[in-house]
Amino acid sequence: MRALAASHRHRAEEEEESVFVSMTDMTVSFLFIVMILLAFFASRFKDQEVVARDEYDVVVGERDSARADLQSAEARIVELEGTIATLRAELLEAAERETDLKARIAELEAELEALRRNPLERYLDEVAATRLRILEDLRDKLRSDFPDLTVAISAENDALRFQGEGLFASGARTLTADKQKIVEDIAMRLDSVLPCYTTGRRQDWHEACNPGHAVIEAVQIEGHTDDVGDDLPNLRLSAERAAATYGAMSDKVPGLLDHQNYRGQPVISVAGYGKNRPIAGNDDAEGRATNRRIDLRFIMYSPGRSEEIEIIRKRLAVSDQPG
Template sequence: MRGGFRVQHQEEEEESAFVSMTDMTVSFLFIVMLLLAFFASQYSESDTVSRTMYESVVSERNRALEEVENLRALLAEKETIIEKKSAEIVELKKANDELRNEITEREKRIAELEEIIAKSKKPDPLEAYLTRSAAERRRILETLRDQLKIDFPDLQVVISEESDALRFQGEGLFDRGVSTLKADRKAVVEKIAARLQQILPCYTLGPMSAWNEECNPGSSIIEALQIEGHTDSDGNPDSNLNLSTARANSTFTTMTISEPRLVDFHNFRNQPVLSVAGYGQMRPIRKNDTAEAKATNRRVDLRIIMYSPSRSVEIERIRASLEKGDGVPNGAP
């Protein structure tokens, strides 16, 4: 009996455990159902996308990310280039500044050189005066020569190579070894004197002075009108010196007898411009090795020496003296 009771009691316990597990299972399922119901209530089709769209979006995102990375790499590369270019720009600006400075210095030097050139182009007053005086002397000599050629076609008269003297060569005025003018050449000297009487007033000072702009625009003034005698090398040097001096004196005398007032023409120092000199054989213009050369050396030169001021300020003083007709008192410079 007791054994049967224990079996019954065990069976009752097993049945009770089964019932309990069943209840638990049911309760769990109920809870699961409640959760499913909750999640089902929260579900919305608007919060979901199709698989195709999802994959497309992911693919596009990945491409965008890749492009961003590429752009960042490109940006870094460009920034590196910009840094290099910035350094180059700094160097270029520095080089440009140096070039500008160099240009400025060169322009200053060019301006200095142009100023020098302008000054060099501007004629020096003293040099210009001397040039005009030389031209006037040449013109006076040409006038005398041309007139003598008209009046005495066979006369041997030339202008010196230096354009400072009228040259009578050979036996043009004197016979060989004689200091007296040829009879038919006295008229030549007198003609020269008459022409000088007309020319000298415009280039000299003193009582006979008659300067004006038309005859002497450069204000040139004659320092000396020198009658020079020359011989060849034949004979004794002392005799030749005396002969050349005598010929110069003879020419001077003939001229002043014909035109007595020639001695009244003065230079800037108030000295008579007309003078004489004898050089004998000391100043040949050719070697005395042929008859022709000796004939050339036997000559009388009518040399015109123009006054050469040493300073530009003298030019105005010369002009003022020509206007007044008198020179520097007491021969002062």
């Protein structure tokens, strides 16, 4: 019995020892597997996230170099933008200088062309320009004084035109009181203008008012009519209107007749042309009203040869001498 019991006990111990060994082996195997897995993941981490020190230093150096290049490029951009702005300003200034120089060249070319022209031709061109300035000044002042007055410069730039009933009522030969005021104003303005362009005891030439040395030959008061009625009555009517204008002007400014032309003759004169010098058609009322007019025509002295220009200058300059 003891032997049997001992035998059973010995078998039980052997079975327990066999189970323990088996569990130990399994544990060791599991730990081994875990270690293999850890080694695997560690190697994976090293491959993806960790680099060698020398490689890291190379990458950092390249990064710092790139940053330095970027900063240098940005500084260069700022510098170039400043240079571009400066060059644009210089270009604009150069363009303005070019415009000024072109204008100056045009002036010099015009002056050169004028010098190349015949002196007589240059003088006559200056005289024509002077007459136009006189007419424009008179027209503007009359319009300012009498806003309702119909006054214009002729197409030929040689006369002031008072059209329709500008100075005379239809069929009238004399000036009404309000029209006479206009004529008297014209007389006073003429009297202030003529001394710089005429000779005689009242001549008063100076460079500022007449740099071209123009001389007025005549200021002709011209009467004109339309074509309604017979020729002779129209001619008489135009002459009477011109004479009435002349009389009102000389009554207001008696010294107006003292202004003389180059030949020593009074510059104020009168003419009546009737219907013979129309400036519009007489087919309708508007055209006939245009032709019924008083013209104040400025006839300028035209020398026949270049040598005479210097004589004119000396003749006008007499009034500019002191004393």
